[in-house]
Amino acid sequence: MIVNLPKKDDPFKENIEKITRELANQSFPELDENEQKEHFEKIKENLPKLEDKIRELIDSLKTDILSCDTKQILDYFSALYSFSTPDTVAVDMDSDRSFKLDYLHSLITAISSSNSKECDEKILHNIDETLEKLKIQSLLYLMFTSDFNGEPNQIKFLQSLHHMVVRGDSYSEHKIQMCRELFSKFDEVLKSKYNITSNALIDELINIANYPIKNLEIQKKYFDEMMMAHKDFVQQAEQIHSEEESAAFLEKYKQSDSLKHTNDKLQKIHDETGVSFNDSIFKIHETSLPHEILEQLSIGLGENTDFQNGKIEYFPTNNTHIYDKPIVKISEEYYCYNSASMYYNLQSLLENILLDMIPQNKHQKNYYKKKGEYLEDQSLELIQQILPGCDVYKNLKYGVDDEVDGIVIYDNHIFIIESKSNKFTLGARQGDINKIKRNTKDIVEKAYQQAIRAKKYILSNELVEFRNKNKKTVLTINRKDINNIYLINATLEPLNHISSDLSSLKEFGFIQDDEWIWSIYLNDLRIISEIIELPSEFLVYIERRIKYNDFPQIKMAEEIDIFGYFLSEGLYFDDIDFPKSGFMLNIDSSFSKNIDLYYHWKEGALNEVQKKPAFFDGCKNNIKFLVEKIEKTNKKNFSILTKFLLSLDCYTHELIKEQITLIIKSQRTDFHTYIDNANIGVVFVSKKIYTYDQLYQQCELYAYERKINNWFVIIIDNDSIDFEQFYYENKPSELLEEKVAGLKKYRLQQTLEAKKKVGRNETCPCGSGKKYKK
Template sequence: MIVNLPKKDDPFKEDIEKITRELANQSFPELDENAQKEHFEKIKENLPKFEEEISELIDSLKTDILSCDTKQILDYFSALYSFSTPDTVTEDMDSDRSFKLDYLHSLITAIGSSNSKKCDEKILRNIDETLEKLKMQSLLYLMFTSDFNGEPNQIKFLQSLHHMVVRGDSYSEHKIQMCKELFSKFDEVLKSKYNITSNDLIDELINIANYPIKNLEIQKKYFDEMMMAHKGFVQQAKQIHSEEESASFLEQYKQSDSLKQTNDKLQKIYDETGVSLNDSIFKIHETSLPREILEQISIKLGENTDFQNGKIEYFPTNNTHIYDKPIVKIGEEYYCYNSASMYFNLQSLLENILLDTIPPNKHQKNYYKKKGEYLEDQSLELIQQILPGCDVYKNLKYGIDDEVDGIVIYDNHIFIVEAKSNKFTLGARQGDINKIKRNTKDIVEKSYQQAIRAKKYIISNELVEFRDKNKKTVLTINRYDINNIYLINATLEPLNHISSDLSSLKEFGFIQDDEWIWSIYLNDLRIISEIIELPSEFLVYIERRIKYNDFPQIKMAEEIDIFGYFLSEGLYFDDIDFPKSGFMLNIDSSFSKNIDLYYHWKEGALNKVQKKPAFFDGCKNNIKFLVEKIENTNKKNFSILTKFLLSLDCYTHELIKEQITLIIKSQRTDFHTYIDNANIGVVFVSKRIYTYDQLYQQCELYAYERKINNWFVIIIGNDSVDFEQFYYENKPSELLEEKVAGLKEYRLLQTLEAKKKLGRNETCPCGSGKKYKKCCLRK
């Protein structure tokens, strides 16, 4: 039986192609280069007024902050912007609370204040409203000032925008895990100066970050005891019927055992915790951090003077020390007003502590070299977790003196891995184009050139050799055994929109070969390794992920947004006719929301269990079970078949699963399907009737008929799956022409005969996949 794939409705594709047709029928005058510059200059003429308005908002904030108690302001807004409940965490994920708290933190530590006057609600409300206005005005200002050499520059704008409003690059468990893995290599250095290991140091920094929650729990104990005492007091007071009794009752209550017991319980809480009822929940009462480290990561009010420096004083993207010094020191007391910042900046905090310990002339040898080695090892290890059974080779040499960080071989796929642990510097993060260019050259372009060179070497000869550091040949590759070569650039810092839109680097003269590399932040790779269920899913993802760079009209902000879109929608755009110009499709982060919710649930932020996202999760009757069984055969070229199966849509998965069920039930002997543009056909056959020669001839006939060269036979048993692969040249043949004609005649007769016997609701034998009543019955 042959199964043709019916045309499936694709609203997304239809909408895009409708837009393409409409744009083709319209004529839009294009601004010439001079007109564009003139338009841009008019915008810049109004910038002084715009800058003045922003300065007025900042002055308003300064006035309000200086008018009352700084600690009260920090307490109030840290509580307002930091805490989420299980009911609000989803909403809070999309909010700008972190930006507001960071800005307030920077401004207060920059201007300082000794005012102890209590803040009224009006001042606090005004600060909140002004922060919102400042955020919106600042975003517009970044848009208008994101130019380079006198012309608007998208890279600068997107990077400046990201630096201003986006916080965090990893889920907390991954950030902690990465830091513990990396900095454990420097335990001897830390122990020699501070008598503390990296794990203990990290645990104590996290302990400090969690202080507000712990203090809040202690405050709750106080209130619980007080509420119980109040409840007893009210019950006793109900017995009072006169003023005389009231006065007597109050005197007796002051001397009562119940009040004494309550006071004793409150005192016990204090004795056990050292936290008083009136303490700020953000106060750090005790810590095992060495005093020198605590001072290094603390800032006093008025010390953040760099934040003032900039074209606009105290502008949100000005340099600030709050990320290197997240603890606020007021008098002799320490406060953690921004717990999230401790998590977000854990890696840089540890790096600063370590580099302060190592003499500058030994930084390269004793830190940066080991940092690079960690990235190489960990990125290869994560790929190995995704592709179990793959062969991994590290630090190879080839040619005269060329090197490659790693090569991974999985079936007929090669992954060339180049790891770059260079920093994406503050200036680059702030949008400085020259620094972005310099940093991305070191991180991406050098990896790209090294990986391209290794690929060209592999395909240069039938057999190529790679050596280890001792010049011993450890890997020989036959290029005819390889079906795909993928280039991977692993990074230790996220490049955000740059890695998700590598085409933007072409303006720097980078990525010039007719080839793409996958630039991936280590912790994003970690997420993918934890969510991907089958190796073949990863093969489909990396193939489509690299191909995604061919569609600069489609914009997604970060890697996990792209990965989330893959899990949900497939990340396949090849069959869509996009407009050639004047069109851009921004896909928001909603497709990664399920990934966020899953990890927030794992971290304990959500009560409701969140299912781990999965590829084909929305397709109940998918054939991933079949893909897994084929993978387990580990036969040569199995991944060509598994990638093909995973590339089929949900409707086809359901159809194949239905036919497999019929084969197992002995209600069908075989069926086959194919995709012309993939040049692959697949025959499903029952194991009980399988013979190699018969299937070879049958596939030869299908191959000649469809002009498809590659054919796979999937052999279905009751509890087993196997496959064979055939390749046909499909050269002209009179014999095969006659057989194909006979096959077509047989199918026609079969269909006509079936019309007499088939039930209305049975699958039509013509191969449409539709029910008989909706297909050939009408003909």
């Protein structure tokens, strides 16, 4: 039986193709290069006014900050912009609170103030409103000044924008895990000077970051005791009926056991915690950090002088020390006003501590080399977790003296892995085009060239060999066994929109071969390894992810946005005719929202249980169970079949599952489906009627009819799944022509029979095996 797959409605595709047709019928004048420059210069004529507006807003902030107590301002806005409740987490994730807190933190530590006057509500409100206005004007300024050689530059704008408003590159648990793994290699160095291990150091930095919450819990204890005392006081006071009784009652209450008991309880809280009721919740009361490290991570008011330097003083993207020094020191007391910053910058904080201890001439040998080795090991380990049972080879040599960091083989797929632990420097993060070019050459282009070279070597001969460091051959690859070769570049720092839009690097002369590499930040790979449920899902993802680079008209901000879109929508654009020019589709981060919520729930920020996102999660009757069983056979070329099955849409999954159920119930013997452009056909058959020769001939007939070479037979039993693969050349054959003609005639007869009236107790022509009942 043939299962016909009706064309599925695809509103997304239909809308894009409608836009394509409309654009084709319209004519838009294109500006030449000189006209574009002239147009951009006219826009920039308004810059002086915009700069003056920004300076006015910054001066207003400085005036308000200097008018009252700095600590009160920091206390107020750190609480306002830091804390979330389970009900507000989802909204706060998308807010600009971190930008505002970071800016305020930078500005206050850049200007010195000794004013102890209490801030009134109006001043605090003005500061909040001015920060919002400054954000909007600063974004406009970045838009108008993001040019390179006199022309607007998208890379510069996106990178400047990201640096200004986006905070964090990992979920907290992943950032901590990565730091524990990486810096454990340097325990001896830390113990030699500070008598502390990397884990103990990380624990204490996290402890400091969590101080506000712990202090808040202590303040609640004070509050609860005083509320109980107040309740008791009110109950006693209700018995008073005159002023004389009131005065006597107050004198008596001052000497009462209940008041003494309350004071004792409050004193006990102080003795146990060292925290007073009036203390700032951001104050660090006690820490096991070595004093030298505490000082290294602290900044005093007026010490953040670099923040003033720039074309516009105190502009949001100016250099600031708050990320290297997240602790504020005021009058010999230490405060953690920005806990999130401690998590976001944990890796760089630890790196700075280590590099200060290691002589500069030994940085490469004693730090950067080990850092690179960690990235190589960890990226291969994560790939191995995604593809259990794969073969992993590390640090291979080939040819005369060429190297590759790693090769992973899974079924007929080869993954060439390069790892680049170079830093994406501050200047590059701020949008300096020359530094972006220099950094991406080291981080992406070199990895790309190394991976391309290895791939060309693999394809250069029928058999190729790879050696280990001892010159022993440890891997031989037969070109005939290869179905796909994927290039992967693992990085230790996120490249954000650059990784998600590698085509943008072509303007630097990079990524010039007719080939793409998947450049992936280690912690993004970690997320993917935790969410992917089946190895074949990853094969579909990486194939579509690399292909995604062929569609520069589609923009997504970061890797996890792309991955979220894959889980939800499939990330398949091959069948869409996009406009060749004058069109760009920005897909927002909403598709990764459920990933964010899942990890926030895991971290305890949400009360409501969040289900782990999954591929085909919205398709209730998917056939992932079938894919998993086929994977477990581990037969050669199984992944061709599993990728094919996962590439089918939800409707087809449901249809196949329904037909499999009928086969298991003996209500159907077989059915088959195919996709022309994939050159694959699949026959599903009951094990009860399976014979190799018969099915080989049956598939040969299907192959000749459809001109599809690759055919798989999935053999279904009640409790097991197996498969066979057949390949046919489909050369001209008179015999097969006759058989195909006979098959078509038979199908026509079956169709005509099915249209006849079915009598009582006759077998239903639907193929279910059931008898028709009137």
